[in-house]
Each structure stands twice: as structure tokens, then as C-alpha cells.
Amino acid sequence: MSQLNTKHLLGIKNLQPNEIELIFETADNFKDVLNRPIKKVPSLRDITIANVFFENSTRTRLSFELAEKRLSADVINFSSSSSSVKKGETLLDTVNNILAMKVDMVVMRHSSPGAPHFLARHIDANIVNAGDGTHEHPTQALLDTYSIREKLGDVAGKKVVIVGDILHSRVALSNIFALQKLGAEVMVCGPPTLLPKHIKELGVKVELDIKKALEWCEVANILRIQLERQKMAYFPSLREYSQYYGVNKAMLDSLKNPITIMHPGPINRGVEITSDVADSDHAIILQQVENGVAIRMAVLYLLAGITS
Numbered sequence: 001m002s003q004l005n006t007k008h009l010l011g012i013k014n015l016q017p018n019e020i021e022l023i024f025e026t027a028d029n030f031k032d033v034l035n036r037p038i039k040k041v042p043s044l045r046d047i048t049i050a051n052v053f054f055e056n057s058t059r060t061r062l063s064f065e066l067a068e069k070r071l072s073a074d075v076i077n078f079s080s081s082s083s084s085v086k087k088g089e090t091l092l093d094t095v096n097n098i099l100a101m102k103v104d105m106v107v108m109r110h111s112s113p114g115a116p117h118f119l120a121r122h123i124d125a126n127i128v129n130a131g132d133g134t135h136e137h138p139t140q141a142l143l144d145t146y147s148i149r150e151k152l153g154d155v156a157g158k159k160v161v162i163v164g165d166i167l168h169s170r171v172a173l174s175n176i177f178a179l180q181k182l183g184a185e186v187m188v189c190g191p192p193t194l195l196p197k198h199i200k201e202l203g204v205k206v207e208l209d210i211k212k213a214l215e216w217c218e219v220a221n222i223l224r225i226q227l228e229r230q231k232m233a234y235f236p237s238l239r240e241y242s243q244y245y246g247v248n249k250a251m252l253d254s255l256k257n258p259i260t261i262m263h264p265g266p267i268n269r270g271v272e273i274t275s276d277v278a279d280s281d282h283a284i285i286l287q288q289v290e291n292g293v294a295i296r297m298a299v300l301y302l303l304a305g306i307t308s
Helices: 017-034 059-070 091-099 115-122 138-152 170-181 210-216 238-245 249-253 285-304
Strands: 048-053 074-079 105-110 126-132 159-163 185-189 205-207 219-222 260-262
Touching (some): 048 059, 059 126, 074 091, 126 138, 138 260, 138 285, 159 170
Parallel strands (some): 048 105, 185 205, 219 260
8 A cells, every 4th residue: 555545634533554554654764764864855845734723732733843844845833822713713714814825734733523524625735633622633643553563563462551531532532543443452541530421332441440450451541631621520639630540650560560651741740640650661752752753744745645
């Protein structure tokens, strides 16, 4: 397989396993580029990409921008906080105005689930979903799964637990889809109030005891508590959440077998994970960040070759 079957990356759900493998193989090549003295290739020299972010972002936005510049694309950045959106302009009008400036691709983050899908039905440019509400975050799932492949050699047959605020996490849903497509066993763990009501219908195991979950897994992907998305109190306090679901070094040391710790960031140190875990040899958090640039380079490169 030499190209993706779609001109957009809207989510993991509709990607085929061989498309994910193609993205990983392409990322392997770009990782080699990123480790060279000159970390740039002319692959997207004639392409203009707009980063259109309607929500705050640091890691994802910087990662996409760096990936675009490493590919020699022309880049424009849009932030809703300093735009005509504040004056009542619609999403479609905003993007159409950007496209009138001859933009080829749009990387978009939006608080509304389905916003990138809506856009893909109405405009000709390639769309990359950089996170839509509590729905999906496909490039994060790709870089997480790629990092597991890099660390453990393969994803198939591996036991991965996703811990924390599953209910509000777009990372969790995309990771579940990606891991299952590549043959991993997936478990979710967290307080009952932070687990979606029908989560078992996705074919995942559910565990409420963090210690049992860590004993079961080979990889633990720890999610932060997304207080900005919570409209009510889902647990008594952050202190109590940390006491029952926070991962600390003593907990890891008590396990029969060592496990790999991941975190999509940003980390709330002392809440979902302690510093001595985040900075330990168990963690591949910084490798995830590094891999994010290669994965996003791969996605942009592959999508740029599909115009219809």
C-alpha cells in the first residue's frame, strides 16, 4: 500500500490497519530525517497549511507546526481568541476566508465533536482533526501506538490500560480504536463516574482497581483529569482522586513485572502521576513528544498526495 484511502484524517475509527501501518512506516523514514544534522526535506515545498485552533493547545500545535516546517510547507496560524470568530463569524465563513488565500490543508482543533467532519463535507482542502471536543484526537492515538510499537517491538497481543478521565477524553477513544485495530488488548480504569456508561460495547475490559489494572497491563497510558470539560463534580477532590487512582513509584515497584508508562500531556504532577514516575525509566513521555513530530510529518505528507 502506497497511499491512504482518504484525503482527510478525521478520526481513527474509519482507518484500516494497513493505513495505520503505512503511516508508521512513513514516520520511520521521517524519524531518520529528524535525527540528521539538517532536519528538513522539501516534500511539501509547494503546499500551504493553515493551523486553525479554536481551543487552547501547546504540544499539539507546536508539534504540527514543526512537522509542517520540517516538510518545507508554508504555514499560517489562526487562533480564535484573536479572530473575527469573536465578532460572530461562522466556522464555515472563517475557513472559507482562509481558503480564499489559497490554502491547501487545514489542521483544526475545535471544542465541538464533529466539527472537522462538517468542514470536510463543505470545502475542498485536506482536513486533519487535531482534536474535536470529547470525540477523537487521531494523531495523538497514532503517536501513542507508534511509541508502543517502538518500545515493545509490536502492538499485537500487548495489554494496554488507559487510566483516568475516560469520559471526557478524546485521546482515550482514538487510542482504543487504534490499539484494537492493531491487535492489542485494551482495558480502561478510573472512577465509575469518569467511565462512559456503554464503554464495554467498544470491546474493552473495565477495571475499577488501579493496582489490579497495573498488574494486568504491559503499558499504562495515564490521562489527566480534564477539569475544563467537566460541568459537575465527578469525584470529591483532586486529593482523593490522587489517593485512589494516582500512579506513584511505590506502586510501580510493587508490581511483579515492570511496565511502560505513557502520558499524552500536559501532566498534572501529583494528581494522576507523581514526578518520580513521570521522570523514571518506566516512562516514555518525552519519546511520545518526539514521535509526535514524525507521525504528523507522515500524516501531512501522505494526505498531501491525495487531492480528490
